[in-house]
Amino acid sequence: MQEDEIIKNLNKCSRCALCLQNCPIFQIKKDENNTARGLICKLLGYEKKYLNEKEIKKDLKICLNCSKCKENCPSGVNTSLIFAHKNAKFNPSKISQRLFLMVKLLPIKFLYLLNIFKKIPSKTDIKSNVLYFKGCVAKAQHKTTYLDRIFTFADFLCCGLPYLTSGDIKNYEKAKKRNIQLIKSASKVIFDCASCKKAVFEYEELTEDDKKKLLFLTDFLDDKKIKLKENSKYKNKTVVFHKPCHMDKNDFKKIEKFLSNIKGINYKKLDNPDLCCGFGGSYFIYHPIISTKIVLKKAISIKKSKADLILTACPSCTIGLRYGQIVSFNFKKTLELRDFIEQELSI
Ligand code: SF4
Numbered sequence: 001m002q003e004d005e006i007i008k009n010l011n012k013c014s015r016c017a018l019c020l021q022n023c024p025i026f027q028i029k030k031d032e033n034n035t036a037r038g039l040i041c042k043l044l045g046y047e048k049k050y051l052n053e054k055e056i057k058k059d060l061k062i063c064l065n066c067s068k069c070k071e072n073c074p075s076g077v078n079t080s081l082i083f084a085h086k087n088a089k090f091n092p093s094k095i096s097q098r099l100f101l102m103v104k105l106l107p108i109k110f111l112y113l114l115n116i117f118k119k120i121p122s123k124t125d126i127k128s129n130v131l132y133f134k135g136c137v138a139k140a141q142h143k144t145t146y147l148d149r150i151f152t153f154a155d156f157l158c159c160g161l162p163y164l165t166s167g168d169i170k171n172y173e174k175a176k177k178r179n180i181q182l183i184k185s186a187s188k189v190i191f192d193c194a195s196c197k198k199a200v201f202e203y204e205e206l207t208e209d210d211k212k213k214l215l216f217l218t219d220f221l222d223d224k225k226i227k228l229k230e231n232s233k234y235k236n237k238t239v240v241f242h243k244p245c246h247m248d249k250n251d252f253k254k255i256e257k258f259l260s261n262i263k264g265i266n267y268k269k270l271d272n273p274d275l276c277c278g279f280g281g282s283y284f285i286y287h288p289i290i291s292t293k294i295v296l297k298k299a300i301s302i303k304k305s306k307a308d309l310i311l312t313a314c315p316s317c318t319i320g321l322r323y324g325q326i327v328s329f330n331f332k333k334t335l336e337l338r339d340f341i342e343q344e345l346s347i
């Protein structure tokens with residue numbers, strides 16, 4: 001995000017405080033310094049040279065970059081993107097952080113290698129220039145998902161969010177450039193991860209027409225023809241869905257409709273389905289106490305629902321929810337929506 005665009009956005013803030021309501025960090029810390037409104041005031045203070053970098057850096061680092069403030073902002077301030085860019089500027093990726101990111105990605109790379117030995121299932125071959133944006137974790141976990149069999153695999157790079165939030169702008173720009181090239185060449189791009197879709201949607205170089213091509217997997221499933229497999233262990237079980245903070249509201253509505261239409265399961269809406277899971281990629285590693293407090297709130301709400309299966313559509317949320325199951329002693333299965341469809345449904 002360019003500096004002039006950032007300033008323009010900062011000046012749009014009317015100080016209405018609507019962004020405070022759903023900010024998971026404010027709910028835990030009760031400190032205005034860690035809200036979108038507080039951060040915006042501080043960034044404007046920095047621009048006017050009333051504050052120095054040191055007085056903002058720490059507060060920016062505590063932001064989860066969940067985008068809930070952006071969702072609630074009546075003035076359309078692109079809060080999360082401003083905070084990510086400013087955080088990257090004030091806390092540029094150091095060698096230690098880059099090493100940490102490399103170490104974090106090692107298990108993923110190792111799983112890529114193991115995939116070489118996996119058998120590729122037969123293809124249904126409805127290939128076209130509808131491209132599948134296969135995220136890093138999906139690439140590592142599965143040589144093919146059913147989305148590979150329906151859509152064309154394209155060599156997208158990481159969506160860039162892990163680079164941006166860790167201050168590595170160089171690799172973020174590299175990933176963005178490659179991904180934009182592929183999007184421009186496609187008629188549609190299908191996502192199964194809400195965070196990847198959101199990160200790509202925020203590429204400023206994409207036009208409105210390009211953005212219309214970015215779709216979530218449920219847009220392609222005819223839910224009337226889908227039913228539970230005969231031998232599914234979730235027959236007559238209660239299933240809930242955790243809405244990742246980065247998930248578009250319309251995508252969530254479609255997922256709810258899709259799950260409600262599956263005969264044989266009891267889809268139940270969580271009391272507060274978009275309560276943050278608190279994990280936020282590497283956030284847990286840097287802020288384990290705040291993260292665990294948020295995770296616990298989510299885990300308690302899931303426990304109350306008496307769900308037998310928890311679904312979501314973001315690998316980071318999946319890990320956060322599994323951690324929540326452990327700390328709340330509620331050992332129920334958590335699955336990615338993509339894997340649930342593949343393993344449990346007849347499509
Ligand atoms: S909701 Fe938007 S306009 Fe209102 S205080 Fe927050 S950032 Fe500013």
Ligand code: SF4
Pocket residue numbers: 022023024025026034035036062063064065066067068069070079080
């Ligand atoms: S991005 Fe999330 S954590 Fe950060 S200020 Fe906005 S609501 Fe709060």
